[in-house]
Amino acid sequence: MGISMQAAGEALRDLVKGLKGQKVAVLGHMRPDGDCIGSQTALCRMLLAEGVDAICVNRDRIPPNLVPYAEGVTFVKAADYDAKDRVAVTVDCADASRVGTELLAKFPAGVLANIDHHASNPDYAQTNIVVREAAATCHILAAGALAQGLAVDTITAKALHLGILTDTGRFCYRSTTADVFAIIAELVRRGADPAEANTRVFEQESRGKLELTKRFLNTILFHEDGKICSGELTQADYAATGTSKEDKEGLVEFPRSVEGVEIAVLMEEGADGIRGSLRGRDPKLRLDLCAGKLNGGGHVLAAGFKSSPTIANTRRNERACR
Structure with missing residues (x-):
């Protein structure tokens, strides 16, 4: 309440x-x-x-x-x-x-x-x-x-x-x-x-974080006529850059900052499945409710979820938000 x-x-x-x-x-x-x-x-x-x-x-x-x-x-x-x-x-x-x-x-x-x-x-x-x-x-x-x-x-x-x-x-x-x-x-x-x-x-990033950022940006995809922008990180990305899951902090803001994007998504592969971060611009989108359909929750404009074991399956499940 x-x-x-x-x-x-x-x-x-x-x-x-x-x-x-x-x-x-x-x-x-x-x-x-x-x-x-x-x-x-x-x-x-x-x-x-x-x-x-x-x-x-x-x-x-x-x-x-x-x-x-x-x-x-x-x-x-x-x-x-x-x-x-x-x-x-x-x-x-x-x-x-x-x-x-x-x-x-x-x-x-x-x-x-x-x-x-x-x-x-x-x-x-x-x-x-x-x-x-x-x-x-x-x-x-x-x-x-x-x-x-x-x-x-x-x-x-x-x-x-x-x-x-x-x-x-x-x-x-x-x-x-x-x-x-x-x-x-x-x-x-x-x-x-x-x-x-x-x-x-905000101003003490490691070289590994920069390399991780580059890998994330290389996965960026646009959906729904550019209204949704998503990117991915895998366990291999962390291993190759010598970073940890903590280093993903803030990366979802890159797709969110693109003109015309209403929902930004970061999908992260883990040993127990996929974790996702959602960021939005319009409160009417209710990302907290969207995340709730994917075993998650959070705020109206910033939420997170946990989904099936593969990123491919998670992409399909994202339709719950559309």
Whole structure:
């Protein structure tokens, strides 16, 4: 259903204050991005400031360029984690399965609280702090923390700024409102550094990433009279360029930027099938619903899906979106 930003702030305050005396694991989604790491770090630091025993747990590693934004917080790999005596709080996870099935299984009592901004979020926790119109999960955390007087020091401000920066496409997406800029201004006053973040996140690409980009662009195809533009990556592409799946971040924006393209698609081959990223321009296209037909979900203009074992089959299944 979703709640207002004001209600979310009050719920966040009650959650943080109410967890005193408990042990908490703040869980992020598989293949974490800026909003995931920023949200985990920020929430964990708010909890720590209240005397809560809190750590962060992820199935996958933190991308190297985001490591500086995990300062002062303990991050644990899911494979090394024993969930004994800890309650689970998820951030930036459109559904509970996004943390990874093996990690989720370590919390038989389920998820205590779910803080998120995805349109497809089904309110899967005991407490759901879901604001579907928010620009990022870090937007929810920042607005709530600032309004309710929760701890936001320099490190936390940088983490919150990171999440909003990345999930708004450097403040270019439709979700970037006057309220977002007002919050960013306050985060900068508290120590967030926009120039530093831009350099760390967007201007430290490896040669391998450039080679991967070239391979991706060589697969570009246009469909439906140029309204849909798709590209592909295979496991062989990662092996040949010495890159990892983290390095695909941002590549789907290349086809999205082409004049006349309404939907951009990146299909990525993995050992367990095909994962796809969808980006659009028109909210009426409802990419979250399209992705839902392909075992996925997300936002109206940015969504992801998981499909059959081959790219060829996935191309056929894409007709569900048309």
